[in-house]
Amino acid sequence: MKPSRLDPTDRKPPTTSFWLAVSALVWKDLASELRNKEIVSAMFVFSLLVVLIFNFSLDLDKDARENVAAGVLWVTFVFAATLGLNRTFAAEKDRGSLDGLLLAPIDRTALFFGKLLSTLVFILIVEIIVVPIFSILYNISLFNPLFLLVLLLGTLGYTVVGILLAAMAIHTRAREVMLPILLFPVAVPVVIATVRASAGILSGAEWGLIAGPLNLVIVYDIILFAIAIMTFDYLMEE
Amino acid sequence: MQPNRNLRILTMSAVLLVLLSLYMNFIYAPREVIMGAVQRVFYYHVAAGWVGALAFLVTLIVSILYLATNNLRWDHVAVSSVEIGVVFTTMNIASGSIWARPIWNTWWTWDPRLTTASVMWLVYVAYLMLRQGLENPEQQRRFAAVYGIVAFVSVPLTFMAIRLWRTIHPVVIGSNDPAAEGQFDMTTPMRNAFMFSLFTFTVVYATLLWHRIRTEGLAYRVAIMQSRLFND
Numbered sequence: 001m002k003p004s005r006l007d008p009t010d011r012k013p014p015t016t017s018f019w020l021a022v023s024a025l026v027w028k029d030l031a032s033e034l035r036n037k038e039i040v041s042a043m044f045v046f047s048l049l050v051v052l053i054f055n056f057s058l059d060l061d062k063d064a065r066e067n068v069a070a071g072v073l074w075v076t077f078v079f080a081a082t083l084g085l086n087r088t089f090a091a092e093k094d095r096g097s098l099d100g101l102l103l104a105p106i107d108r109t110a111l112f113f114g115k116l117l118s119t120l121v122f123i124l125i126v127e128i129i130v131v132p133i134f135s136i137l138y139n140i141s142l143f144n145p146l147f148l149l150v151l152l153l154g155t156l157g158y159t160v161v162g163i164l165l166a167a168m169a170i171h172t173r174a175r176e177v178m179l180p181i182l183l184f185p186v187a188v189p190v191v192i193a194t195v196r197a198s199a200g201i202l203s204g205a206e207w208g209l210i211a212g213p214l215n216l217v218i219v220y221d222i223i224l225f226a227i228a229i230m231t232f233d234y235l236m237e238e
Numbered sequence: 239m240q241p242n243r244n245l246r247i248l249t250m251s252a253v254l255l256v257l258l259s260l261y262m263n264f265i266y267a268p269r270e271v272i273m274g275a276v277q278r279v280f281y282y283h284v285a286a287g288w289v290g291a292l293a294f295l296v297t298l299i300v301s302i303l304y305l306a307t308n309n310l311r312w313d314h315v316a317v318s319s320v321e322i323g324v325v326f327t328t329m330n331i332a333s334g335s336i337w338a339r340p341i342w343n344t345w346w347t348w349d350p351r352l353t354t355a356s357v358m359w360l361v362y363v364a365y366l367m368l369r370q371g372l373e374n375p376e377q378q379r380r381f382a383a384v385y386g387i388v389a390f391v392s393v394p395l396t397f398m399a400i401r402l403w404r405t406i407h408p409v410v411i412g413s414n415d416p417a418a419e420g421q422f423d424m425t426t427p428m429r430n431a432f433m434f435s436l437f438t439f440t441v442v443y444a445t446l447l448w449h450r451i452r453t454e455g456l457a458y459r460v461a462i463m464q465s466r467l468f469n470d
Contacts, residue, residue, distance in 0.1 A: 161388065168381045172371035181367055185360040186388055189395055192353075223391060231384040234305055 021106035025114025026121075029088070033122065039087045043080040043126045050076040051134060065138050070198035073134055073142075074154070078184075078191055080130075081123050081158060085166040086179050088119050093170050102236060112232040116163050123155055140202065147201045150214060154194030157221040158187050164228040167235045190224070193217045245448055252438075252445040259431075259438040267431035270422055277422065279337040281432055285439035286330040287355075293323030293443060294362065294393045301386030304379065310458065311451075313379040316386055317369060318450035320362050322443060327359045342406060351407035354396040361389045375461075 016024075033039055054072045058064065092098040101111060131151075135142045142148075162183055169179040196213035263281045270277035296319045304312035334352070335345050346352065365385050372378035400407045408422075424432065 164384075164388065168368070168385065171374075171377060171381070172368065173373065174371060178368070178371055181364050182385065185357050185364055186391065188357045189354075189392070220391075224388075227388055227391070231305075231387055234380050234384055237380065 016104075016106050016110075018107055018110050021104075021110040022113045022117065025101075025111065026118045029114070029118035030121065032091075033118075038091070039084050039122050040125055042087065043084045043122065044129060046083055047076050047080045047126060047130045048133070050079055051130070051137060055137070060138075062139070066140055066202070067199075069134075069138050069140050069142075070195050070202055072138075073131075074191060074195045074198065076130065076134075077123070077127060077155065078158065078187070080126055081155070081162060082180050082183065084119060084122050084126075085159070085162040085183075086169070086176055088115060088122075088163075089166045089170045090175065098170075108233045108236045109229060111236060112163065112228065115167075116159060119163060120156065120159050123159060124152075127151065127155065142202070144201055146210075147198055150194060150197045150201065150217065153214075153217050153221060154190060154198075157190040157194075157217060157224055160221070160228050161187055161190075161224045164232060164235070167232070190217060190220045193220065245445075245452070248441075248445050248448065252442050255438040255441055259435050262431040262434045267428050268425060270428075273341060273422065276337060276340050279333050281435040282439070283330060283333040283337060284432070285435040286326045286333065288436055289439045289443045290323045290327035290330055290358075291393055291397060292440070293319045293326065293447075294358075294390060296447075297323065297386045298390040298393075301383040304383045310379070311455075313383065314451050314454040314458070315447070316382065317366075318447055318454055320365050320386070321450065322446050324359065324362050324366065326439075326443070327355070327362070331355055331359065347406065349406050350399040350403045351396070351405050354392065354399040358392040358396045361392045365389055 051072065054060075054068075054075070058068065058072075060068065089098070092101065131142050131148075162179075165182045165186070166179055169175050169182055172178040193213040193216035197210055197217060200210040200213070259281070263278055267278065267281070269275060297316050300312040300315040300319070303309070304316060331352075334355075338347070339345055365382065368385055369378055369382050372381060399405065400409050
């Protein structure tokens, strides 16, 4: 039997080209963020608060600051990124525009890439602002190309799996609470490896000690990316 | 709804095997020279860890099968296997802690193996929480299957942790890091008792899984009947 025109399971092949769809989605998110500045400002202020709270709660002197800098910076970004990941899907759901995205005649993987790129841009903007401030407050220079590369790779891995799980978490009963519970344990290996690599770079350790965790970050990025691309379609069915 | 005959036979043999393995571990296997009686934790400690990893591997496979076929049976296997895996991983961590107290002189240390094992435990507890948090049954099954696949990333990492990094945790099977504490060489009776524990725990896992899948299927039928009753 030929499926009727109104049958939702009758999926026609996407009519928009893949990268055109991705760029349209990214542009939509950036335009909306430029107007209300909701996600970036929330993540930025939150990051500053976390940095301050760490400083008070750990009562850091000069040596301690150098030892824990990479860890504090990463915990800050992990918490802030979780806020952003939650917001990016929650806003779509609250506005009812998630259904619109699902109805659009585009590949579901394009939705994943669109959300990934726009969220990555928001998180990187926050990191670009917070890293210099952190450098000043903790009196430690973070402007090392290798350090910034590790930061980028770690953020990428965390955001990839974060997008996948945020798409799940918005459908749960306690959605804001659910994302960290789902995401933190899965992302722990990436975060640990990134912190190890960054700490090694900041303390000027030899390459052998940095290469191990750095490889682990790259391997995890690839594995998580592959899983996310293969499974994202299943989260986007209604 | 009595369990069928095969399941009853399997349950009986699992009980017998457990009794036999207790004999093997406490009487047949010799007392370890340096660590003494506490070394006997080893047999069930490793067996419980093995069942945890096996249960999560089963969950990975049936999660992929569920997404591919949309067959409810696979979802029932997935949730059953995670529940059993979490229980056995808890046993593994708890027994490890009991062993560590006299040998490492601490209940817990942030060693790579202990860290990755506890992270794995948390991932699968999150899996169960995800299922609790979703109301639409079809969506619950689909999301759980996706999370069952993502979650498995933590299992090989836990297995490899003592082989990749310098750690205090001994590798009894295969080569070992000189930094490990509590290392020992297995004699033949020890090896026999160890293999027997592994076998016993695998049978216990299969028995529990079968029972749990059965109750899951019954719960599903009850839910169907209920919805019919209230809709008529």
